Amino acid sequence: MKRPGIKDLAKMLSLNPSTVSRALSDHPDIKQETKERVRAAAREFNYQPNLHARFFRKKTSGLIALILPEFNMFFVPGLMDGINESLVNSGFSLIVFFSDNQIEREKEIVNHCLSWVVDGVLISLAENTNTVDHLKSFKSAGIPLVMLDRVIFSPDFSSVTINDEHAAYEATKYLISNDKKNILGIFGNSNLEITKQRVHGFKSCLDNYNVPYSDYDLIFKDALSGNKNIESKLRNTPYNAIFIMSDELLMDTYPVLLKNRQYPGQVSIVSISDGKIPYQLYPKITHIRHSGYEIGVTAANTLIQNIKNDTYEEQNIKVSTALVELESV
Amino acid sequence: MKRPGIKDLAKMLSLNPSTVSRALSDHPDIKQETKERVRAAAREFNYQPNLHARFFRKKTSGLIALILPEFNMFFVPGLMDGINESLVNSGFSLIVFFSDNQIEREKEIVNHCLSWVVDGVLISLAENTNTVDHLKSFKSAGIPLVMLDRVIFSPDFSSVTINDEHAAYEATKYLISNDKKNILGIFGNSNLEITKQRVHGFKSCLDNYNVPYSDYDLIFKDALSGNKNIESKLRNTPYNAIFIMSDELLMDTYPVLLKNRQYPGQVSIVSISDGKIPYQLYPKITHIRHSGYEIGVTAANTLIQNIKNDTYEEQNIKVSTALVELESV
DNA sequence: ATGAAAGCGCTAACAC
DNA sequence: GTGTTAGCGCTTTCAT
Numbered sequence: 001m002k003r004p005g006i007k008d009l010a011k012m013l014s015l016n017p018s019t020v021s022r023a024l025s026d027h028p029d030i031k032q033e034t035k036e037r038v039r040a041a042a043r044e045f046n047y048q049p050n051l052h053a054r055f056f057r058k059k060t061s062g063l064i065a066l067i068l069p070e071f072n073m074f075f076v077p078g079l080m081d082g083i084n085e086s087l088v089n090s091g092f093s094l095i096v097f098f099s100d101n102q103i104e105r106e107k108e109i110v111n112h113c114l115s116w117v118v119d120g121v122l123i124s125l126a127e128n129t130n131t132v133d134h135l136k137s138f139k140s141a142g143i144p145l146v147m148l149d150r151v152i153f154s155p156d157f158s159s160v161t162i163n164d165e166h167a168a169y170e171a172t173k174y175l176i177s178n179d180k181k182n183i184l185g186i187f188g189n190s191n192l193e194i195t196k197q198r199v200h201g202f203k204s205c206l207d208n209y210n211v212p213y214s215d216y217d218l219i220f221k222d223a224l225s226g227n228k229n230i231e232s233k234l235r236n237t238p239y240n241a242i243f244i245m246s247d248e249l250l251m252d253t254y255p256v257l258l259k260n261r262q263y264p265g266q267v268s269i270v271s272i273s274d275g276k277i278p279y280q281l282y283p284k285i286t287h288i289r290h291s292g293y294e295i296g297v298t299a300a301n302t303l304i305q306n307i308k309n310d311t312y313e314e315q316n317i318k319v320s321t322a323l324v325e326l327e328s329v
Numbered sequence: 330m331k332r333p334g335i336k337d338l339a340k341m342l343s344l345n346p347s348t349v350s351r352a353l354s355d356h357p358d359i360k361q362e363t364k365e366r367v368r369a370a371a372r373e374f375n376y377q378p379n380l381h382a383r384f385f386r387k388k389t390s391g392l393i394a395l396i397l398p399e400f401n402m403f404f405v406p407g408l409m410d411g412i413n414e415s416l417v418n419s420g421f422s423l424i425v426f427f428s429d430n431q432i433e434r435e436k437e438i439v440n441h442c443l444s445w446v447v448d449g450v451l452i453s454l455a456e457n458t459n460t461v462d463h464l465k466s467f468k469s470a471g472i473p474l475v476m477l478d479r480v481i482f483s484p485d486f487s488s489v490t491i492n493d494e495h496a497a498y499e500a501t502k503y504l505i506s507n508d509k510k511n512i513l514g515i516f517g518n519s520n521l522e523i524t525k526q527r528v529h530g531f532k533s534c535l536d537n538y539n540v541p542y543s544d545y546d547l548i549f550k551d552a553l554s555g556n557k558n559i560e561s562k563l564r565n566t567p568y569n570a571i572f573i574m575s576d577e578l579l580m581d582t583y584p585v586l587l588k589n590r591q592y593p594g595q596v597s598i599v600s601i602s603d604g605k606i607p608y609q610l611y612p613k614i615t616h617i618r619h620s621g622y623e624i625g626v627t628a629a630n631t632l633i634q635n636i637k638n639d640t641y642e643e644q645n646i647k648v649s650t651a652l653v654e655l656e657s658v
Numbered sequence: 659a660t661g662a663a664a665g666c667g668c669t670a671a672c673a674c
Numbered sequence: 675g676t677g678t679t680a681g682c683g684c685t686t687t688c689a690t
Contacts, residue, residue: 003443003470005683016661021685029659046466048443052381052390053683056666061381063424071410073605077400084427093445095392095424098413114332114377116422137375141332255611276402282584334667345677350669358675382667385682 004045013041024049055117064092064303065113067123069101069150074247075292078274079149082296083122090304092119101127107134114141120303121145125152127189132157144306148299149292150194153316158306160299162290163318164194168201170323171270171288172243176209180241180268183213186230186253187245189222198245198272227252234260244271254281275324284326294319333374342370353378384446393421393632394442396452398430398479403576404621407603408478411625412451419633421448430456436463443470449632450474454481456518461486473635477628478621479523482645487635489628491619492647493523497530499652500599500617501572505538509570509597512542515559515582516574518551527574527601556581563589573600583610604653613655623648 006024010017015034023030023038024047041047055061064087068076087094095116099106106126113121114137121138123145132154138145139156147159175183185202187195199218206213216237219229230249234256242257244250250271257263264283271278271287278285298319306312335353339346344363352359352367353376370376384390393416397405416423424445428435435455442450443466450467452474461483467474468485476488504512514531516524528547535542545566548558559578563585571586573579579600586592593612600607600616607614627648635641 006685007683017683018662018685019660021683022660025685031659034659046440046443048440050446050683051444052384052446053666054685055381056385056683057685059666071406073402073406077402077405080425081400081427084425088427093424093426093441095422096409097422098410098417111375111377112422114375115380117379117381251609255609255613258611280580280584282587284584335669336667346667347669347678348676350667351676354669360675363675379667382682383669385667386669388682 004047005050006047009038009041009045009047013037061117061119062092063095063116063118064300065095065097065109065116065118065121065123067097067099067106067109067113067121069099069124069126071098072248074251074274074277075149078292079124079296082291082293082298083300084296085293086297086300086304092304099126103129103134110134110137113138113143118143120307122148122299122303124148124150126150127192142310144303144312146299146303146306148295150192152193155314158302158314158316160295160302160317160319161194162295162321164197165201165204167272167288167290167321168198168243168245169205170201170321171272172202172205173209174270174286174323174325175241175243175268176205176211178241178268181211182238182240183211183217183243184233184237184239184241185218185243185245186249187218187220188249190220195220195245202243221249221252227256231256234262240266241268241270244269247271247273247277250277250281250285272321278324278326286323286325288321289324290321291319333376334379335376338367338370338374338376342366390446390448391421392424392445392447393629394424394426394438394445394447394450394452396426396428396435396438396442396450398428398453398455400427401577403580403603403606404478407621408453408625411620411622411627412629413625414622415626415629415633421633428455432458432463439463439466442467442472447472449636451477451628451632453477453479455479456521471639473632473641475628475632475635477624479521481522484643487631487643487645489624489631489646489648490523491624491650493526494530494533496601496617496619496650497527497572497574498534499530499650500601501531501534502538503599503615503652503654504570504572504597505534505540507570507597510540511567511569512540512546512572513562513566513568513570514547514572514574515578516547516549517578519549524549524574531572550578550581556585560585563591569595570597570599573598576600576602576606579606579610579614601650607653607655615652615654617650618653619650620648 006017006020010020020038023035097109099109103126106129121143132152135145145157147157149161151159151161187199189195219233221229230253244253269285271285272290273287274292275289278287298317335346335349339349349367352364426438428438432455435458450472461481464474474486476486478490480488480490516528518524548562550558559582573582598614600614601619602616603621604618607616627646
């Protein structure tokens with residue numbers, strides 16, 4: 001049998017479609033007995049509302065778009081978990097797009113989201129996105145948007161990130177307080193805001209504690225260079241401690257250290273991490289914990305709030321981080 | 330200004346809405362000049378079709394549902410990448426649900442998908458799902474479904490997996506061919522079909538080569554036991570080789586081995602892996618490569634085919650795997 | 659407490 | 675080559 005609509009139920013029960021609709025949405029006007037008859041029939045024929053049609057009337061889609069630049073296995077899972085956690089009880093569904101780190105693709109996706117009439121947008125920006133102009137169409141359509149993780153600060157949109165500079169500062173401080181003065185820093189793509197912030201935190205900590213360093217102590221990994229920089233510098237530069245900016249880089253660096261027999265023992269490591277990988281290596285890695293999960297929950301909650309109160313303030317939220325010190329032997 | 334609809338464009342151009350609609354979809358009846366006028370106006374006012382309304386007529390939503398049990402960081406990213414790759418040029422959008430490994434949640438999601446009138450479903454089953462009965466509603470609604478990774482073989486639905494038994498067999502064979510006869514096997518939740526298949530491949534290889542083993546050589550990790558079994562058995566059982574069923578378990582086992590100073594040297598390892606982690610450990614891990622990406626692409630392509638030809642055959646597709654031998658020092 | 663009827667934005671017969 | 679019209683499934687005003 002073809003799937004039943006409200007009309008079908010109405011016919012079966014000799015009721016008007018509008019009555020059935022009201023009964024199903026528990027409208028106070030409808031008497032209990034009718035509600036129960038309707039609900040029974042709905043259950044019997046496994047009636048499922050057609051959400052497109054419903055939206056069509058209500059001018060709201062129940063869709064939240066999540067736009068991601070790529071699939072970072074160390075970060076995205078926690079993030080999506082958190083977003084899901086927040087959305088699942090709010091009745092929204094999640095529609096996911098990947099920009100492949102291309103702003104051009106990002107622009108297409110923006111239009112796609114408008115076509116889907118999404119109720120809100122969560123976005124982590126592409127690497128080569130250096131403006132939020134293409135997001136303004138959301139603003140003019142009255143669609144709330146929250147940036148997360150990879151963001152550009154802008155008065156027009158809210159954001160949820162960690163305090164990158166502070167996290168890097170604290171991580172570096174940990175090394176210094178353990179009397180390590182010969183510190184290498186390993187960073188990702190130097191064009192990203194997130195990298196700049198973390199570099200800044202790293203440097204300003206070294207400055208503050210009068211620990212000398214040269215630019216040669218900073219290693220940047222981008223898509224082109226791969227791990228070559230890391231391998232060669234780790235072999236040829238003297239150091240007794242390493243600051244590692246992310247889980248991904250930690251996983252890249254760790255085997256190099258083992259291979260060079262520099263870890264454990266000769267070298268102290270501190271990283272900024274989502275808090276899984278540091279426990280899966282041996283010895284465990286002391287790290288500044290930042291939770292993708294928490295960013296996800298916070299961003300989604302903020303977004304939902306913005307959707308519900310149609311007037312809202314832009315805000316830049318920093319999710320807290322903390323030093324997790326693990327016995328490094 | 331409120332976002333323009335087809336009617337608005339029509340009014341501006343003194344055309345009929347249907348003409349505008351046809352012009353935008355490049356209908357052959359419409360003359361070139363009109364098409365260009367319409368397209369110019371559409372661009373000028375950034376007209377974006379309302380997909381809900383369009384669906385409403387066309388009886389097709391352009392949505393593919395992806396239902397995942399959880400977020401396995403070693404597998405899901407590749408999988409989603411592959412799915413996205415396949416969907417991106419086909420005009421479908423991806424709507425994602427998490428069952429949290431609960432069949433009850435899975436049932437709710439099934440209804441949710443019906444409400445969204447999705448055009449097709451990709452699903453990896455929850456741990457405690459032991460029947461596909463709740464998926465039959467897709468079948469009766471004429472919605473194609475493809476199971477992937479965590480599946481139950483059923484004449485009613487297609488599936489895309491690797492040949493788990495074969496992969497485990499080949500991995501084990503590698504150890505035996507390197508003269509390792511004292512092999513431990515590390516496996517996940519023993520109730521999962523995937524685990525059973527891999528156990529079976531493991532055992533039947535040992536049997537075939539007359540390598541003795543007892544059930545005590547098989548270690549199972551489930552949510553409750555955590556890594557305790559692994560740690561204690563690795564300390565207390567004699568062995569010179571380990572078969573590891575998955576990336577997740579590899580990451581769990583690796584630090585234990587390092588801590589016990591059993592690796593490298595004393596122990597050979599082989600794992601079944603998506604092919605990233607084995608390169609991020611030192612020494613690198615020889616493994617049977619199975620690609621989540623490829624499973625994603627294959628499953629999504631199969632699904633799209635099924636959507637397009639409304640008549641189709643159920644099929645159980647096995648994505649190929651291969652031994653990747655890495656210098657283990 | 660229920661029914662009648664209109665309309666959301668779009669497309670596809672069917673005119674002309 | 676373009677216009678007219680009806681209708682997808684649902685909600686909501688207005689009437690009864």
